[in-house]
Amino acid sequence: MSDLMTRENAFRSALEKSFQESSKPRDGKAGIELSEIVLTSLVQIGSWPDSHSTVREKLAKLFDAALPEKVGDFTVGPRGDLCLCVSPGKYLLLSEQNDLFSSVRSAFEDEEATVLEMAHSRSGIRISGHKTESLLLKSYAVDQDRLLQGQHFQAPVSHISTLVIKHSEEACDVYCTRSFARSMFEWFTDASLEYGYQLKSR
Template sequence: MADEHQAPAGPQRRSALQGHYLSGDFGWLVDGVPGIELSERRDLAIVHIDAWFDKHGEVHHALRDDFDLTPPEKLRAVELGQRAILSVGPNRWLVVEKESRDLFAAVRKSIPEEWAAVTDQGHSRVCWRLEGPALRQVLSKGSTLDFDTFGDGDCVGTILGHFTVTIHGRGPSGADVYCARSFAPDLHHWLVEASLEYGLRVTDPV
């Protein structure tokens, strides 16, 4: 029997950065080592969950039991393999994983309409993974947040440049940056320009 949550067939997904994304080394790399390594994370399934106030506990338990991760609180994120759950506000989470099934259907099966609003956002967001010793300097160019205190597992919504983003801290010098698809080409160029002085390596999409 076929997986009831198998990803539905449809048109091949096209990156919002097509025609804008160019792999290679840019700027000044010290001894060939980039201050920032940037890659687009493609083919992500992303579902937004907004729990009704009086159903927070039910949603929390459903995510923990059915997705093997305890939903974080207070603007944090948790990861297990290719899956992450990001807290993006009171009673609100993003579930993110590599696209291999119908994630929306899987979440909706666990979380009925009486518990939460569930929205498929996999086709509406673009994600960049940034890593390197200059990460905080680059992010600080476009945001008023204190990135010296931003670390592994932190998750925050902010303005980066002129764009509304969600940033998920990963390890001591890494972050995933999520942005609305319609702003992705402009933010990509901003990230490239902001990284050039530190030496930038743009890798093939992952």
């Protein structure tokens, strides 16, 4: 197997060198901390209209927690994994520690759901600090009720399609396709200059 085909290479960081750059505090302080997220799993589960209830039942058992009830919600499982409802009948499972694909794929028949592993094609940045809310409002043209804790939304920042997961007033995760990772990093570092920012490498 060539090096290009190894799992280690497929999940190699797209932002490792970016997070080795210098932090830029303002007046000695940083209102924003940026750190890289490297997912072990990002599994998309899409049910068919006539199999949705079955898929929810099986997925809840696998996740070992309640699933989100409506689009835009997410829940946290006992191992820290996230489950997002991104559209009717479609869910995302995200994990930074656990390889979820094999167990999820084996749980569903083809006529029940499609199951895709997408972690290798996504990059993420964790934004935290007391200026997180200000940075999001500066970056996204969305209603403030979409920025509530426990919500997620998909919207562009600059020319980049992103997925934003809001954990609290001072913490959120932002994901984009791997090919736009550097552009996303440059957008948020530039937008954070007025607050001062700290880069935290893995």
